[in-house]
Amino acid sequence: MFSQSGDVEIVIATQDGRKENRYVLHRQTLCQCSGFFDASTRVEWSGRQGDGGGGGGLARINEVDSAVGGSSRASSQERRPSFQQQSGKRWRYVLDWKNVNDDDPPLLVQREHAAESLFGGGGDSRSASAHTRPPAASEGFFRNMRALVSSDDTRSQAGGSLVEPGEEVLKDYDNLFRTMYQRRPILDGVNIATAYTECKALLHLADMYDALDVVGDRVDHHLLCFGAKLFKQIARYPPSYLKLGYLARSQKIFSEALIHVVGQWPAAAPQLRNQVEAAVMDLIEDKAEELADLQARVESKLWRLTLTTSRGERVTPSNDFLSWLAMSLFRQWFAENTTPGISGILKPSSRPSSNSTQQPTRQASRSSNHIASQRLPAPAPTPASPAAPFSVGRVFLLLGSASPSTYLGHDETKRFLKLNPDLYTRDNLRRFERRVDELKHLARDAVKPLMRNFLELDLSSFGPGGLGYLTCTRVEGTDLPWDA
Structure with missing residues (x-):
């Protein structure tokens, strides 16, 4: 919750609307980590032209300077644009559950700022005062942030937090934003099967928002911490971990799973065809x-x-x-x-005889004892x-x-x-x-x-x-x- 400096508000709610998480984040950070946010916050994507928040504010200052003939009597504080003027615009995203099919995941969509927006004010963000600067953060604010980070790290090392059914989407998005801010995602550190499920959900979410480059390294590091447990699990489910290793761009996990898949090929073909990239199948x-x-x-x-x-x-x-x-x-x-064993070309009789078939079967069994041994x-x-x-x-x-x-x-x-x-x-x-x-x-x-x-x-x-x-x-x- 970067309410002092953030310019992007994101609202993540469950499908039934009973629970929701609200985030105030920074466009610069989101754009560096996600191609989705980089594209959707541009003018040509959102369709909103530049407002009076940034360029207009600077223009008005230039007009004042020119009106006084470039006089230096105005202080540097008066000429400096406010935070809202520097940011230019603010964005608001909500998770859209209405316009999705049953098999498709919900996506974030842009919405105009509502009255209950965490940015304050009603209607559009431009209604906020353009001349008030945000209050300076106190020492208590930084102490709270340090305590929060410490608490998150403790929960992550302890194996994650309990999530009620239907609230997985809240945890997945929370882990996504934590990763973008270089904070450890809350993933299970004890049960390898649970950790796989959580990492897979996080990777699919990162893939939707073009953020695999940031999330993949975190997932790779978290799973490799399981050591021998991870490699035994890969041996049990190589196709699944091959897909996960490819999404995470994990050389270790992908290579380990690939060796298993190739050794058993084509046993894993039904689980991989039309489910992985053509380059993976070619390899x-x-x-x-x-x-x-x-x-x-x-x-x-x-x-x-x-x-x-x-x-x-x-x-x-x-x-x-x-x-x-x-x-x-x-x-x-x-x-x-x-x-391979020889299979008979004759179809089995639908009415097996009680005596006629038992004797040859016993004889065949005795004659094959040596070869079978x-x-x-x-x-x-x-x-x-x-x-x-x-x-x-x-x-x-x-x-x-x-x-x-x-x-x-x-x-x-x-x-x-x-x-x-x-x-x-x-x-x-x-x-x-x-x-x-x-x-x-x-x-x-x-x-x-x-x-x-x-x-x-x-x-x-x-x-x-x-x-x-x-x-x-x-x-x-x-x-x-x-x-x-």
Whole structure:
């Protein structure tokens, strides 16, 4: 409430009109932070020509000076225009709830100064006395302002204030104006989900008034203060935080979310298409294509992995049958886990038989036990992609794991070798496991380019399979779509 110096009055009321906030702010500050206020306070926008407040006042002073022949008898105090004359005009905005559709947010519109305006006087602002200067601010005024700022900072650090349903608009505009005056917005500092909702509302409001350059930095700083909590939340909802990071122009949040989105692509496509800028979609698709190309090169190397005999010859069934079986087992495992499941082409019968269908089902179940035991367990769906498409990312993560026992362990190799009773001996089992371990070491070297992790999120607690997708996408500063 800058009633001593402000020249813009803004009235924010709830839709039911029960509560309202009134602000007296400065046009210069608003115009520096918002393109909306910069344009709407110009003469060509508002349609009001210059009045006698500023230029007219100066003109009248010049006329007096010329009438006395430029005499210096008039004091400098008499020649100095009053505050209202310097400001030229005053503006008044109200939140218009009447002329909006159901899905559109209300906007500030200019209104003529009413009698109850905080600027005083009735009708237009020009009715105020042009010769009275505002009283000087007392020391108590500055003490009150300091106390108010201290109180606001305390509330912000404590996690924000409680807002009744329907009053969110009051808090959003209050945070917007606080940010414009370089004061900390009141946002939740404890609950990351609540903070996300408040920051998202503030960013959308700033976008409406072309003030993202000012608000984005505040939102970025507030969310990054959550640290590891924020990065875990981004991993759960990457598309949502990608949109927020883009609005806030936050390189850290945007890059973190982008790595998740690219790793799971195209799972997040329905949540992003027609909802983000074309430049963002182009960046996602380019990064996804780069990742797919790298993945294809690594996969080609894995298919060409081979063992050699003691004489340096490539293993074949004729020169080392046991080692060739180890290679066959590895390739079968890799094929099973990198190939989507086969879906039947016949439609299920609408009248299943009680006996005729049960026996084949049991037989099929028994015959597939061996293959099923080799396949990886299906990863649990995440909230961001409940119906994620098939991905081989988890297979590459297991191949690059430092622990060789994460796949094709002792029980699986033993069960495989038992399929040929003539070969199953203790010595052959040991030799067979050593050859499988050699293949695992070769595979680990082949997948190293895919093992890089550019996330801020600590993946050590997620096990050898990680998040279930690759996080090796690198986002450079030149990739950011708002700098293009």
